[in-house]
Structure formats: C-alpha cells, structure tokens
Amino acid sequence: MKNLVIATRGSALAMWQSEFIKSEIEKKHGINVELKSMKTKGDIILDTPLAKIGGKGLFTKELEESMLRGESHIAVHSLKDVPMVFPDGLKLAVVTKREDERDAFVSEKFASFDELPKGAIIGTTSLRRKMQLLMLRPDLEIKNLRGNVNTRLRKLKEGEFDAIILATAGLKRLNLEAKFIVPFDKDKMIPAMGQGILGIEAVDEDSVLEKIEFLMDEKALIESTIERGFVRVLEGGCQVPIGVNAEVSGETVKINAVVGLPDGSEFIKQSKVIDKKEYQKAGEELAKEFILKGAKELLKRAEDMV
Template sequence: MEKLTIATRGSALAMWQSEFIQSEIEKKHGIKVELLSMKTKGDIILDTPLAKIGGKGLFTKELEESMLRGESDIAVHSLKDVPMQFPNGLKLAVISEREDVRDAMISEKFAKFSELPQGARVGTTSLRRRMQLLALRPDLTIVSLRGNINTRLRKLKEGEFDAIILAVAGIKRIGLDKEVKFIAPFETDLMIPAMGQGALGIEAVDKGEILEKIDFLNNQKAVIETTIEREFVKVLEGGCQVPIGINAKFDGENAVVNAIVGLPDGSEFIKESRVVKKADYKTAGAKLADEFIKKGAKELLKRAEDMANALQGENIH
C-alpha cells in the first residue's frame, strides 16, 4: 500500500487532528498520506439544534460515505462524536492516547467559575454541560453556542457571553490557550466529561492492509477507559439529545469511574462513582448502566429528551 487517504472535516480542530495522524503514519511507514477535506451536515446547519437534525452522526456521515465510495481509507474523529453503530464495511479501528479529558470555562473577564456574576451568560452546545452547570449554579443563563471553535471564540470576545465551555483537549490542540485571558478547567468529578473525551477515534475501511497501517496508533489505556464509557452510553441508549456524562480513569489495576445522567435544567440527576478492576473493563460500563437503569435512568432520560425538545425553541441542544 503506497498511499492512504484521510477523510476530514474542514474545521481547524478537525484539520489539526487529521494532520497529526497524517504525520504519524508517514513517519511510521514512509508512505504518502493525503487529506480529503469536506463539510458535513453538522458543519453546514448551524441554526438548528443537533438533536433535531440527527445528533452526532451529522459530523461523521459524509466522511463515512466517502470511505464507502472508495474515495478515502480512514476518517479521524473526536471520539466523543463517534456513534455506537457503524455501516457495514467500516469499523472503529483506533483509539488514540488521550489528551486532557476535562472541560474548561473560557472567559475574557472572569478567572474562575465561582467569579461568574449572578445570571451570567454561559455558552455551550452540550446538554451534558448545561445540566451540570445548572446543578452547580441554577442562576446561570445558558445560551446555545453552535459553530467551530474559532466562531465560538469570536462570539466570546465580542461580548455575547460572559464565558463559554470547551473541552481542554481542543483548546490545547489548536493553541487557543494563547488567545484567551482565562481558562479554568473543571475537575472530572465536578463536571463529568463526555464519553471518549480527549481521545481521537479513527474509523476505517475494514480491510487488512488499511488496518495494519494504523494499528500502531492504538493506546491500550485509552481503549480500556473508553470501552467502559462507550458501553455505559450504549446500554442507556443515550446520544447527543440527552445529558450523559461518563469518565473512566485508570491508575494501575483499577479505574475510577464517574457517571451522571439527568435533566437539562439540572433539577434532577443520578450521579455515581465506582472503582472497577482493569480485568473487568469490557463489562464494567454495561454493569454500571444497569445500576443506573434500576435507579430510574431510562425514565429520567425520556424526560430529559422531552425537555430538550421543548428547549429547541430557544435553539438549545
């Protein structure tokens, strides 16, 4: 195999991710790796909540169709955007070493979350973040914030928001820490991240010669942690339209797992922390999800979905 083609979204973060993988493959194998940039439906439709137009698959579908047509071999995603199911002929082949998994408050005026004034306007695209922000501070005004990272940053600098919430991994990867005054990360037990946050997921055409070229990028620790997280969400049948946080962090032979499920307004939630053994990682996520279901998580998520639909008039997702 003399050439590999990566299908990628055209945003700054997506291009950084794809260029990073491009460089790693070229260094490892000495083959030519090309980028095929395209817009996805999620990049084009910015005035409608994601849940209303199809959820996170909107950021992967066009890339998947490119691979199925034979135009590209792999696609690099933020793992938190990767759906649970894959079209025939494609698979999740690689989970990379994780960056910082935390969320952070970004502000031009306030150095700490506790410094935000009563009723402060906070921008986020995420029901998960919205739920946890309002559980901590019911007084906040949460405002929908679509668009790529640079668009969100511009809106912050223009004063539309007192703060916005972004993943630390994205901030680091494209150097946003140099462009804003204050970055205040949340610890993962306070603001539980999305499944897979901080890791890259490489989706690939299910052919041996392609899979062999990218297998070296797998990180076993990240695979273990994100398997727990993705199985938790899979059993709960949760997607972009419902607020779910799940984070597993391995240290030696055990992992600390924090999880939360609740309503978008933060008024009700189920939140648990568990220590699980490394040997049990393939079943730990499903087991924890079953515990949540016994405590009413399915009913809570149904109410959360109804609440999210009601919020669509405010352009919140």
C-alpha cells in the same frame, strides 16, 4: 498500499487531528497520506441545536459515505462525536492516547466559574454541560453556542457571553488562548464519553488496518470501552445529558457518571472504583445500575425537553 486517503472535516480542529495522524503514519510507514476535506451537515447547519437536527452523527455521515464509495480509507474523529453503530464495511479501528479530557471554563471577564455573578450568560451547545452547570449554579442563563472553536472564542471576545465551556483538549491542540481558561474538576463536571481521545474509523480491510494499528493506546482503549459501554446500554445517543469518565490508575479504574434533565433539576450521579481486569463489562454493568435507579425514564423525559 502506496497511498492512504483520510476523509476529514474542514474545521481547524478536524484538520489538526487529521494532519497529526497523517504525519504519524507517514513517519511510521514512509507512505504518502492524502487528506480529502469535506463539509458535513453538522458543519453547514449552525443556527439549530444539534439535538434538534439529529445529533453528532451529522459530523460523521459524509465521511463514512466517502469511505464506503472507496474514495478514502480512514476518518479521524473526536471520539466523543463517534456514534455507537457503524455501517457494514466500516469499524472503529483505533483509539489514540488521550489528551486532557476535562471541560474548561473560558472567559474574558471572570477568573473562575465561582466568580460568575448571578444570572451570568454561559455559552454551550452540549446538554451534558448545560445540565451540570445548572446542577452547580441554577441561577445561570445557558445559551446555545454553535460553530467551530475559533468562532466560539470570537463570540466570547465580542461580549455575547460572560463565559463559554470548551473541551480542554481542543484548546491545547490548537494552541488557542483566552484571558481566563480554567479546567473543571472531573468530579464536578463529568466529561463526555471519549472526550480527549481521537477515534480512527476505517474501512474493514487488513491492508488499511495494519497501517494504523500502531496508533492504538491501551489506556485509552480501556477507558473508552467503559465509557462507550455505559452510553450504549443506556441507548442515550450523543445528544442527551450523559456524562461518563473512566480513569485508569495503576491496576484500578475510577468511573464517574451522571444522567439527568437538561435543566439540572433531576439527576442520577455515581462514582465507583473497579479492578482494571474487569473493564470490558464495567460500563455496561454501571449502566444497568443506573437503569434500576430510573435512568431510562429520566433520559426519555430529557429527550422530550429538547
């Protein structure tokens, strides 16, 4: 294979991610890698919450169709946006080394989450973030915030929000700044499945897969396998209030998980530590524990609230 084509969204963060992978492949193999930029439905419809228009698969469908047509070979996603099921002929081939997976409190007015006054307006699209913010502070007003990272920061600077919540990884990758950026403790604000990891979806062909296999990170593989297993068994999809984070430390893995209603009024939250060797089934087993506590019924009610 002489040339490799990466299908990518056109946002600044998506382009950074694709440019990074392009550079790594070119350095490793000395081949030419091209970027094929396109808009997805999720990039075009910005006035409606994702949960109402189909969830995060909206950010991957057009890229997948490009690969299936033979126009491109791989697509680089934020793993938290990657659905559980892939079309025939495509697969999640690689997960890369994890960047800081924490959510970040971002504000121009207040130095920390604890300093927010009663009734402060917080911007986020994520039902997971909304749920956990209201679990911590039921007095807050949560407003929908769509658009790319730069657009969200602009709305913050223009005074539409007292604070917004963004992924720390995206802020770091784009070298973006605001007056106050404070990452949340992962025990307080459990991140999304796969947050901070890049997932490379690829055409299921050896000539393509062998070009990207060197990018696989074992720690990220263990953590994401647990997190994706948890969400898959709960059948939660990307747009219901589920937080799950696995962190490898030596020979053990700490797992934090939460499931609940978007308004934070009811939730199930649990932490556990497992032996690293048990990682392949750990997410699924934790999900079954949550199901016994009523997680499926809670998520059904959460969907009805959207």
